[in-house]
Amino acid sequence: MRRGLGIALALGAAAVAIALLSAVPPHARAGTPGADDQYLSPSEMALSPDGRLLYVVCERSDQLLVLNAKQGVVLRRIRVGHIPRSVAVSPDGRQVFVTNSWDDTVSVIDATTIDAGTRAATRTIATGAEPYGVVVDRAGKTLYVANRISNDVSVIDIATGVQRKRLMAGHGASYMAISADGSRVYCTHVYPRIGAQRTVPQSEITVIDTAREAVVERTPLDGVAGMFHVAVSADGRMGVVAQMRPKNLLPLAHVEHGWVFGHSLTVFGADAGGTIEVPLDELERYYSLQYGVAITPNKSRIFVTASGSDIVTVIDTERLLAFAHGRRRPFVNDLSASANYVMGRIAVGKNPRGVAMSPNGMRLYVANRMDDTLSVIDTASNKSVGTIDLGGSKNISALRRGEQLFTASRYAFQGQFSCANCHIDSTFDGLTWDLEPDGFGKDIVDNRLIEDLSGTEPFKWNGGNPSMAQECGPRTDMYFYRSQSYSPPELADLVDYIYSLPARPSRFRLPDGQLTAAQERGKAIFYRTVNKFGKAIPEANQCAYCHSGPKHTSQKQFDVGTGKWTDRSPIFDTPQLVNIALTAPYLHDESARSLEEIWTVFNPHDQHGATNDLTKDELNDLIEYLRTL
Amino acid sequence: MKPPILTALLLVTLPLAGTVKSAAVKPAAAKNAAEASTTSMPLFRWENFTTANGLPDNHVFAVLVDGDRVWAGTENGLALLEGGRWKVLTPRDGLAHRVVLSLAIDKSTGDLWVGTMGGLSHISAGRIDTYTQLNSGLSNDVVYGVGVQGDFVWTATAAGASRLNTRTGEWSLYNERNTPMAEIWTYAVSTGADKVYYAVWGSGVLEYTIATGRWKDYTDPDGENELVLFRDQGLIHKITTSVSYVDNTLWAATYFGDSHYDGRSWHNFLTKDSGLPSNFTNQVKGLDATRAWFCTDKGLAYYDGVNWAVYRPALDTGKPEMYIRDASGKITSVPVKTAPAHNYMLSIDFEGDDVWVATGKGLSHGIRQK
Numbered sequence: 001m002r003r004g005l006g007i008a009l010a011l012g013a014a015a016v017a018i019a020l021l022s023a024v025p026p027h028a029r030a031g032t033p034g035a036d037d038q039y040l041s042p043s044e045m046a047l048s049p050d051g052r053l054l055y056v057v058c059e060r061s062d063q064l065l066v067l068n069a070k071q072g073v074v075l076r077r078i079r080v081g082h083i084p085r086s087v088a089v090s091p092d093g094r095q096v097f098v099t100n101s102w103d104d105t106v107s108v109i110d111a112t113t114i115d116a117g118t119r120a121a122t123r124t125i126a127t128g129a130e131p132y133g134v135v136v137d138r139a140g141k142t143l144y145v146a147n148r149i150s151n152d153v154s155v156i157d158i159a160t161g162v163q164r165k166r167l168m169a170g171h172g173a174s175y176m177a178i179s180a181d182g183s184r185v186y187c188t189h190v191y192p193r194i195g196a197q198r199t200v201p202q203s204e205i206t207v208i209d210t211a212r213e214a215v216v217e218r219t220p221l222d223g224v225a226g227m228f229h230v231a232v233s234a235d236g237r238m239g240v241v242a243q244m245r246p247k248n249l250l251p252l253a254h255v256e257h258g259w260v261f262g263h264s265l266t267v268f269g270a271d272a273g274g275t276i277e278v279p280l281d282e283l284e285r286y287y288s289l290q291y292g293v294a295i296t297p298n299k300s301r302i303f304v305t306a307s308g309s310d311i312v313t314v315i316d317t318e319r320l321l322a323f324a325h326g327r328r329r330p331f332v333n334d335l336s337a338s339a340n341y342v343m344g345r346i347a348v349g350k351n352p353r354g355v356a357m358s359p360n361g362m363r364l365y366v367a368n369r370m371d372d373t374l375s376v377i378d379t380a381s382n383k384s385v386g387t388i389d390l391g392g393s394k395n396i397s398a399l400r401r402g403e404q405l406f407t408a409s410r411y412a413f414q415g416q417f418s419c420a421n422c423h424i425d426s427t428f429d430g431l432t433w434d435l436e437p438d439g440f441g442k443d444i445v446d447n448r449l450i451e452d453l454s455g456t457e458p459f460k461w462n463g464g465n466p467s468m469a470q471e472c473g474p475r476t477d478m479y480f481y482r483s484q485s486y487s488p489p490e491l492a493d494l495v496d497y498i499y500s501l502p503a504r505p506s507r508f509r510l511p512d513g514q515l516t517a518a519q520e521r522g523k524a525i526f527y528r529t530v531n532k533f534g535k536a537i538p539e540a541n542q543c544a545y546c547h548s549g550p551k552h553t554s555q556k557q558f559d560v561g562t563g564k565w566t567d568r569s570p571i572f573d574t575p576q577l578v579n580i581a582l583t584a585p586y587l588h589d590e591s592a593r594s595l596e597e598i599w600t601v602f603n604p605h606d607q608h609g610a611t612n613d614l615t616k617d618e619l620n621d622l623i624e625y626l627r628t629l
Numbered sequence: 630m631k632p633p634i635l636t637a638l639l640l641v642t643l644p645l646a647g648t649v650k651s652a653a654v655k656p657a658a659a660k661n662a663a664e665a666s667t668t669s670m671p672l673f674r675w676e677n678f679t680t681a682n683g684l685p686d687n688h689v690f691a692v693l694v695d696g697d698r699v700w701a702g703t704e705n706g707l708a709l710l711e712g713g714r715w716k717v718l719t720p721r722d723g724l725a726h727r728v729v730l731s732l733a734i735d736k737s738t739g740d741l742w743v744g745t746m747g748g749l750s751h752i753s754a755g756r757i758d759t760y761t762q763l764n765s766g767l768s769n770d771v772v773y774g775v776g777v778q779g780d781f782v783w784t785a786t787a788a789g790a791s792r793l794n795t796r797t798g799e800w801s802l803y804n805e806r807n808t809p810m811a812e813i814w815t816y817a818v819s820t821g822a823d824k825v826y827y828a829v830w831g832s833g834v835l836e837y838t839i840a841t842g843r844w845k846d847y848t849d850p851d852g853e854n855e856l857v858l859f860r861d862q863g864l865i866h867k868i869t870t871s872v873s874y875v876d877n878t879l880w881a882a883t884y885f886g887d888s889h890y891d892g893r894s895w896h897n898f899l900t901k902d903s904g905l906p907s908n909f910t911n912q913v914k915g916l917d918a919t920r921a922w923f924c925t926d927k928g929l930a931y932y933d934g935v936n937w938a939v940y941r942p943a944l945d946t947g948k949p950e951m952y953i954r955d956a957s958g959k960i961t962s963v964p965v966k967t968a969p970a971h972n973y974m975l976s977i978d979f980e981g982d983d984v985w986v987a988t989g990k991g992l993s994h995g996i997r998q999k
Binding site: 128150152164165166167168204206207212214215216217218507508518593594596597600601616617619620623624627 | 737738739740751753754755756762763764765766768769780788795796797798799800801802804806
């Protein structure tokens with residue numbers, strides 16, 4: 001009865017929210033996160049080798065803040081590139097490197113001039129597409145950068161700024177760590193490998209031998225999708241990865257059974273004797289979106305941020321390893337296990353992300369991305385002993401509130417997950433989900449990108465939700481969170497935030513934004529009205545008929561022959577094509593692993609556009625054009 | 630899988646091959662040949678691998694040496710010899726197809742590219758990713774040749790050439806529409822810092838200049854005529870099977886003899902005027918501008934710029950055989966106790982002084998004897 005009442009209240013509240021929102025066109029409420037410079041969004045940190053200076057990357061303000069770590073005072077605010085994501089310091093402390101994810105560069109800062117007042121980077125170095133994690137080798141000569149869009153690792157000569165090579169990494173390469181002896185670099189990935197449809201997600205830890213500058217191992221992680229930070233113990237015998245385990249092959253109706261997300265660590269290396277997956281949730285409480293991770297120098301404790309739960313979890317390493325070695329079978333889904341090795345949960349600020357540990361292991365700094373502060377944790381007592389205000393605006397706007405809601409998991413049943421679990425860093429997750437309570441394996445749907453959504457309504461693959469308010473309100477209450485979630489004002493803020501998300505710049509156009517010759521040929525195919533034999537293509541079979549307008553969607557639903565026996569209806573909403581190159585696999589159920597397969601495998605009767613008269617060259621051209629959208 | 634015309638052409642080749650066979654019988658009559666040339670040519674002790682000692686299939690199409698590791702592309706999987714043990718990868722492991730036709734290593738990353746009868750596989754630290762004509766821009770699933778040039782992976786397929794930009798994922802296709810390729814049956818590719826060469830079955834050799842992005846073709850000046858009217862006038866034949874670009878020099882193999890091109894002059898090799906044991910050459914691989922190895926249907930030949938050495942089981946008795954032909958045409962038999970697994974040679978690779986040879990009946994390791 002109580003749950004029923006809760007749902008009824010939620011539906012009522014959501015209806016009010018929808019009514020409020022419908023009065024204001026979405027585009028009029030939208031803004032761009034980058035335009036609001038009063039917020040900082042600190043996300044990642046690094047300490048100078050002597051522990052004196054703390055470098056803090058601020059995603060929102062495009063800055064690197066330099067703090068006196070002991071005093072907690074901001075000394076400098078250094079302008080870097082657009083949407084910086086990570087920072088690394090050279091072993092001698094003389095250079096600082098910041099990855100700029102939208103510029104595809106690394107900013108190089110001369111740390112020796114910081115005391116003299118420097119406020120700018122001395123130079124920038126080109127990387128792969130969307131650089132995230134960065135580490136410097138022990139000689140201070142080579143930079144390793146994880147590139148999220150190009151799915152690789154740039155190996156860069158620091159002196160010349162030349163990319164010596166790119167090493168193939170996993171899908172969405174993002175976070176890195178280097179072993180204390182400098183012999184190995186570890187890379188993790190936010191998206192699972194693109195594999196066969198409806199199979200258990202697979203990820204990997206990519207291991208690079210720094211002497212050879214080559215990938216020498218890919219540690220497979222079955223059932224893992226969404227890997228974040230990785231850390232390695234000082235003795236090199238233990239590595240730890242923060243990660244998610246989505247239960248996406250099951251209907252989402254089972255939220256109450258904990259069958260949507262598990263939040264865990266992978267422990268690897270000699271101490272683990274291989275790889276061990278360790279749950280961090282509890283029976284009735286989840287700690288969502290594990291993100292930052294640090295190991296004390298003496299290896300006694302592991303600290304992990306639960307970015308959706310505003311918590312830092314403290315793990316007793318000795319008890320963890322003893323417990324793990326005593327279990328004969330995998331226990332990653334045993335929610336009672338964490339009580340055996342979790343020694344504390346420390347409340348911190350909103351959306352805790354990256355961490356940095358002082359060289360002596362006494363202090364842990366936590367970047368609270370959504371309230372522009374750092375939490376300082378005393379690692380001996382496992383208590384928060386201070387908060388450093390980085391100087392962001394205290395006036396919280398609707399957009400900011402919306403972003404805070406987007407990352408907060410407290411609205412879901414038992415705090416299992418937030419929007420950000422599936423829309424990692426406000427993108428997607430590379431998974432299909434069984435959302436509706438209509439039986440196992442029915443109506444499987446691809447999780448779509450949420451960039452530049454204005455003008456792409458309705459939502460859902462069947463076009464069933466006419467507005468974002470309905471998508472995020474009653475639908476989320478009923479099918480996702482299984483509990484009363486957002487109040488009407490909160491829902492309005494959340495919708496504002498989602499509509500404000502801009503499209504990332506295309507990495508596939510020429511530097512001046514123009515199209516290559518192949519892309520121009522592909523564009524002509526996209527807009528053609530006559531086939532190669534001079535015969536008119538029926539209007540409904542022309543690419544640009546369904547994929548029309550600025551977002552390349554007519555906002556209408558069609559049967560393009562891609563329905564399966566598992567679908568209740570073969571009619572699907574026309575998806576927008578914004579940044580379509582980034583979101584493989586494709587089609588409503590991710591049955592097409594690549595853009596090519598949409599037409600080579602799933603369009604035998606030309607229902608999904610007239611393409612069967614195209615040669616392989618021409619299909620390649622069409623795809624080259626689509627990749628620019 | 631070879632075109633029907635090939636069968637007819639093979640009939641033309643056979644008499645020439647017979648001539649070589651008889652030449653190979655002669656060495657016993659040349660015992661007193663000059664010692665200088667015999668001692669300068671490499672001697673090998675051959676160790677052979679077959680299904681009896683771990684190879685998944687005796688039909689070996691390609692071999693590649695990567696330090697201490699040897700990869701062998703066979704008709705039934707990709708075999709890796711490491712630490713004295715064979716490991717086999719098949720489609721069950723994610724390989725594109727069980728028939729492995731070509732191999733290339735990216736020396737920068739250590740990754741292996743594998744051309745098969747069912748697509749192109751990329752092996753990196755044990756992970757296998759496969760590109761096919763359905764799931765990618767690859768022009769055709771039959772990948773006869775593969776080569777790495779910087780960030781680009783070039784493939785020779787049954788439907789033209791493909792180039793994958795590994796940084797952007799873009800595929801570029803090259804065929805009769807945008808190159809001088811009259812036939813699109815590309816058999817082999819060889820990459821260099823400045824040029825990429827293709828052996829095109831029926832269209833001679835295609836040259837791609839990286840700086841300009843332009844293609845140029847080299848064909849047999851005699852055209853359809855199977856006779857060589859003028860020696861060294863150009864590519865020996867347009868039915869090319871293999872190319873090797875090294876030290877700014879092109880080596881080209883055909884089913885009707887082989888060619889050497891230094892950018893200005895051509896020099897051709899036929900059984901009648903060289904030490905080639907057969908004009909039917911499956912692969913040529915240059916060591917440098919003057920030295921090369923030739924994998925023919927009647928043995929393995931080494932050319933040091935002056936002299937020739939041939940290694941094989943004797944065509945009549947099957948006993949180990951090695952002979953040397955010097956610049957004057959004298960043939961000297963070299964007594965040997967071992968030979969490659971078979972005389973039908975398909976591919977060669979080398980590491981240091983040793984050679985590895987893929988044959989129709991096993992993989993052979995030639996261990997250099999001092």
